[in-house]
Amino acid sequence: MNGETMSARQNADRLQAPALLSVQDLSVTYSSGSISALESVSLTVHEGEIVALLGVNGAGKTTLLRAISGLLGLHGGAIRAGSIRYRSADISSSSSWSRVRQGISISLEGRRIFGDLSVVDNLKAGGYTTSRAGTAKALEQVMELFPVLGRKRDLAAGLLSGGEQQMLAVGRALMQGPRLLLLDEPSLGLAPLIVKQIMEIVRDINAGGCSVLLIEQNVTAALSVANYAYVLDSRRVEHHGSAAALLADDTLRDLYLGVAAPTAPRGAENGALR
Numbered sequence: 001m002n003g004e005t006m007s008a009r010q011n012a013d014r015l016q017a018p019a020l021l022s023v024q025d026l027s028v029t030y031s032s033g034s035i036s037a038l039e040s041v042s043l044t045v046h047e048g049e050i051v052a053l054l055g056v057n058g059a060g061k062t063t064l065l066r067a068i069s070g071l072l073g074l075h076g077g078a079i080r081a082g083s084i085r086y087r088s089a090d091i092s093s094s095s096s097w098s099r100v101r102q103g104i105s106i107s108l109e110g111r112r113i114f115g116d117l118s119v120v121d122n123l124k125a126g127g128y129t130t131s132r133a134g135t136a137k138a139l140e141q142v143m144e145l146f147p148v149l150g151r152k153r154d155l156a157a158g159l160l161s162g163g164e165q166q167m168l169a170v171g172r173a174l175m176q177g178p179r180l181l182l183l184d185e186p187s188l189g190l191a192p193l194i195v196k197q198i199m200e201i202v203r204d205i206n207a208g209g210c211s212v213l214l215i216e217q218n219v220t221a222a223l224s225v226a227n228y229a230y231v232l233d234s235r236r237v238e239h240h241g242s243a244a245a246l247l248a249d250d251t252l253r254d255l256y257l258g259v260a261a262p263t264a265p266r267g268a269e270n271g272a273l274r
């Protein structure tokens with residue numbers, strides 16, 4: 001079976017799964033409309049998928065996660081056109097709070113943990129919409145997924161290593177028991193071994209029934225776990241396809257993905273992702 005046939009089949013399989021999240025022709029601006037950050041962007045995450053969102057700096061990736069999670073207004077942004085549907089309902093104008101309650105959780109770039117609070121208190125803060133019993137159960141599950149957080153549960157979070165802090169940020173987003181997890185650069189600034197560990201955890205989270213939309217500058221890591229990927233450039237979706245199909249496209253690999261071709265390795269040059 002050649003790559004093309006395989007990718008067509010993967011696409012057909014993908015379309016059969018129900019859409020969990022569907023972004024349609026979304027346009028977003030900041031600063032009362034003077035800065036355009038997304039233009040007519042469409043993207044789908046089906047039930048059970050890991051979808052990667054790739055693209056050069058400033059392409060609009062974080063803006064898209066803010067729009068999906070309802071945090072755009074906090075950053076001075078607004079939806080100008082298009083819609084965001086989650087489990088078939090239009091959530092474009094619902095509050096971030098209601099989106100969390102419906103099962104959408106976000107783990108932000110830069111970790112944003114409370115450094116003075118203990119690991120366990122940081123996690124509990126993530127379970128703010130859940131009952132006490134629900135929080136206790138979620139804590140147990142998160143600590144099972146990240147044993148290091150269990151071992152360091154009473155340590156001030158600011159004393160954790162970078163990788164551990166990132167795990168804490170992801171763990172905190174899991175405290176709500178999400179059905180859709182939005183991850184903004186979970187591998188940022190981490191050593192390769194830790195990146196691998198985080199990607200394995202993303203796979204475990206997905207195997208537990210949670211769909212994932214993953215922003216990553218580390219394209220190799222993202223495509224190693226994603227079923228499908230979208231490439232944003234200058235506010236628009238320029239390409240999308242299965243991870244295998246994107247990696248097999250020479251032009252795309254050189255221009256956007258910053259991944260060296262297997263036969264003629266080149267450095268991460270034009271348009272490389274950092």
Ligand SMILES: Nc1ncnc2c1ncn2[C@@H]1O[C@H](COP(=O)(O)OP(=O)(O)OP(=O)(O)O)[C@@H](O)[C@H]1O
Binds near residue numbers: 035036055056060061
């Ligand atoms: N709060 C804000 N106010 C004004 N402009 C913003 C704001 N946040 C982002 N932008 C602009 O919107 C555009 C998209 O930014 P965004 O952070 O979404 O891109 P990105 O693809 O996530 O970038 P990076 O990979 O560098 O994090 C950029 O031009 C950025 O300067």
